[in-house]
Amino acid sequence: MKDFLRRKEVKPSLHLYFIEAMGKMTFGLFATLIIGLMIRTFGEQSGFDVLIEIGQFSMDLYGAAIGAAVALALRAPTFVLLSAIVCGAAGAMYGGPAGSLFAAIAGVEVGKLVSGETKLDILVTPIVTIFSGFLVAATVGRLVSYMMTSLGTAIMWAAEQQPLFMSIIVAALMGLALTAPISSAAIALMLDLEGSVAAAAAIGCAGQMIGFAIASFRDNRWSGLVSLGLGTSMLQMPNIIRNPRILIAPVVAGMISAPIGTLGFGLVNNAAGAGMGTSGFVGPLMTFAEMGFSWATFMPVMLCYVLIPAVVSGLTTMWLKHRGHVQLGDMKISV
Structure with a gap:
């Protein structure tokens, strides 16, 4: 099993998931959510509706960008990387940014295990990656998002006191x-x-x-x-x-x-x-x-x-x- 995981470049660790993957996650957030918010704000201040539309469209794609960014951090094969876009989007739908991170990690790591192992790789790898990420998004993603937002609410309540x-x-x-x-x-x-x-x-x-x-x-x-x-x-x-x-x-x-x-x-x-x-x-x-x-x-x-x-x-x-x-x-x- 160790040899198999090493060959598939699956090396679970806190450093990999919460430093490298989260670091790349920031790039995805910056390229979509943060830049989109800046464009939308400029549009609102200047009265250009087209900028508001472009900005909002960019913001809506942050989950997909997180999926791609995490896949890059985990050195995913091509089909896994492209399917991780769906995982990240599903994570955003169910659990916000935290959901995107966990769904993308799960989808990529499971997808890497099956990538290149069958003659139907073009079908098997995307299906396994997407289903794995979607399952985590709908379960763990919701829980993690709830925990994070509850912590954030507690911090803001403490700040009021x-x-x-x-x-x-x-x-x-x-x-x-x-x-x-x-x-x-x-x-x-x-x-x-x-x-x-x-x-x-x-x-x-x-x-x-x-x-x-x-x-x-x-x-x-x-x-x-x-x-x-x-x-x-x-x-x-x-x-x-x-x-x-x-x-x-x-x-x-x-x-x-x-x-x-x-x-x-x-x-x-x-x-x-x-x-x-x-x-x-x-x-x-x-x-x-x-x-x-x-x-x-x-x-x-x-x-x-x-x-x-x-x-x-x-x-x-x-x-x-x-x-x-x-x-x-x-x-x-x-x-």
């Missing part, structure tokens, strides 16, 4: 998730975060990205400023492993900025922007989508997503270097 404390905690945890090799965007969508909690999460993620971009400016200069500030703070993971104390400044930046944004300025966000931070400037754009485009919104957004994290991280890094906790070169990245 203790807004200051929860905004700080959410910002810190989501910021760390963004930098770690897991998908903060997928987590935010599966939890279905919204309102001030989503804004705290987005600002916490921005704290990591802007925080590292500023903290490491002497090491990485302008290329690092763009790569970390608008790309991903995950580029710092090798350096964090070598010196975990470089995390202090970005985490503090997010924890200070989030309550200012949510309690001081009443900023809100949505699930699509909550886990993105300033990556592609999606987090701020989703705040504009929820609150409307105006100078009254623009200034607090720039302050809380960019300026405060930059100042706090810069000052904290200076203190850490003065105390000898961080050295020049500790945050050098290869871009």
